[in-house]
Amino acid sequence: MYGYMNMNMTMFHGLGMLIFWFIVFFLIFSFFSKDKEKKEETPLNILKKRLAKGEISKEEYDELKKTLSK
Incomplete structure (x- = not known):
């Protein structure tokens, strides 16, 4: 059993x-x-975060974005 x-x-x-x-x-x-x-963060995402935090201005963001896209 x-x-x-x-x-x-x-x-x-x-x-x-x-x-x-x-x-x-x-x-x-x-x-x-x-x-x-x-x-895995892209440089563009890092730039967006820096802009949102106020570390860089809109003009700096645009310049850096152009540099990255080349």
């Missing part, structure tokens, strides 16, 4: 571990892929 029950629990335990590790790897992968997207 107990032998059959233990075999059944072992099958579900293996499936549960498979699901657990899938979730763990998915979370790790998604965490690192988001960091990669944040680090």
Whole structure:
């Protein structure tokens, strides 16, 4: 009686571990892929942020934008 029950629990335990590790790897992968997207900034985006912060004027922005587009 107990032998059959233990075999059944072992099958579900293996499936549960498979699901657990899938979730763990998915979370790790998604965490690192988001960091990669944040680090890849284009020069134009940096210019836009500097203009928004007030670090550069509109004229400086236009000049730098022309320089970058060449």
